[in-house]
Amino acid sequence: MKDNMTSKKIKVAYLDGARNLVLSTKDKPEIKEDEVLIKVKSVGICGSDVLYYRTGGTKRRPITKPFILGHEVSGIVEKKGKKVENLDVGDRVAVEPGITCGRCIYCKSGRYNLCRSVKFLATPPVDGAFVEYISHKADLVYRLPDCISFDEGALIEPSSVAFYAVIKSDFKPSMSSLILGAGPIGLLILQIAKISGSFPVCVLDVDSYRLSLAKKLGADFTLNTNDKDIVQALANSDCDNEYDVVFECTGVETVISNSVFLAKKGGTITMVGIFDGVTPLRTKEIIDREINVKGTYRSANVFKDVIKLVERKMLNVKSIITHTFNLDEIEKAFEVADKRLENCVKIIIRVS
Ligand SMILES: [Zn+2]
Ligand SMILES: [Zn+2]
Structure with a gap:
């Protein structure tokens, strides 16, 4: 009897205050009839996880109890509710982390990423996936082909998120694109822009390792702006000065503000990186140059398309993984991510 009870406890990592990750145990979750129980395998560390780790919770999204981070999740279906038809026990799966209401105008119109009632993994107060098992709505769980690890x-x-940013930019083949920031999302946007027929694709960053990765992944030009003014840096380089689409992936205030000068007249700036404050918006230039400024939030309706691109080896997601750690090493993993040590780009925690 006692054995039975202890075997129900599962391993978990909690964030308990800024920069304090604690390994502990919790009860295995129960599932509802439209849910599956997933044995969590790999979970990526996202920039938002690092932000919560650094701050212990933000003003907009405070954390009031020990909290589980992690929303980039794969695993194995271990149990399914009686209404689940799309999955079987033993399936290898990827998890779409936002559980939406399905009833509001955004959900009904297919823009469920904007649902006000969304419960998104690892967004306080909703716990994430640095834990051995999670329960999740089966509709938001996608089978992975064997060739995808x-x-x-x-x-x-x-x-x-990257795929959604590209399609939201009304991308057409042969359009030029400029990617500001060669972090994980920038490097994924780069590849999807190339698949979509963009030429030339130029990537800017201040990190030469990340730029070398961008080059390997097909960037036509890369430029290290060395913390200088990006407009000047581009003007003094061999790269084009203006682009059809500019993807702002840095979330850096001055870069956001200057991005308006880097789009062609009538071009588009797609805002992906988050600056959590008020940015001066150059409305005069936006008007004079008829610039389209677009916001793109998380993603909707694209998981299956992305799985297809990875399966066909068109999108190389493995290329951005620089580090893997076990759950027991999660503190070390977050330290590397937080301080950007060892040329890290994407860090994966192997939960089980
Ligand atoms: Zn994320
Ligand atoms: Zn909704």
């Missing part, structure tokens, strides 16, 4: 499966989520 669990580590790659965890990156279907950030790849979906």
